[in-house]
Amino acid sequence: MPVNQEALEVWIDQELCTGDGICAQYAPDVFELDIDGLAYVKGEDDELRQLPGQTVPVPLPLLTDVVESAKDCPGECIHIRRLSDGAEVYGPAAQA
Numbered sequence: 292m293p294v295n296q297e298a299l300e301v302w303i304d305q306e307l308c309t310g311d312g313i314c315a316q317y318a319p320d321v322f323e324l325d326i327d328g329l330a331y332v333k334g335e336d337d338e339l340r341q342l343p344g345q346t347v348p349v350p351l352p353l354l355t356d357v358v359e360s361a362k363d364c365p366g367e368c369i370h371i372r373r374l375s376d377g378a379e380v381y382g383p384a385a386q387a
C-alpha cells in the first residue's frame with residue numbers, strides 16, 4: 292500500500308524546535324505554538340499534546356500540509372511515522 296494511504300501519526304521533538312511557526316502556518320489544525328514559544332501537535336479535541344514524543348493521528352485531508360511542514364521545518368524536528376510498524380516515513384529519520 293502506498294505510504295499516503297496508510298494511517299500515520301506525527302510528533303514534534305521540542306528540543307530542536309526553533310519556534311518559527313512554519314508548521315502552524317501550514318497545518319494549523321495539527322500544529323500550534325504554545326506560550327513557551329515551541330510547537331506542539333494538536334488532537335481533534337483541540338488540545339496540545341505536551342509530553343515528549345506524544346503523537347496525534349495525521350488527518351488524511353491534511354497529509355500534504357503536514358508532510359510539507361516536516362520537509363520545511365528548519366529544526367528538522369517533525370516526525371511522521373506509520374502506525375502499523377512505527378517506521379518514520381517523513382522527517383529526519385525517514386529512509387530516502
Ligand code: SF4
Binds near residue numbers: 311330363364365366
Ligand atoms: S516548523 Fe519545526 S522548528 Fe518551526 S515551529 Fe514548527 S516544529 Fe518548530
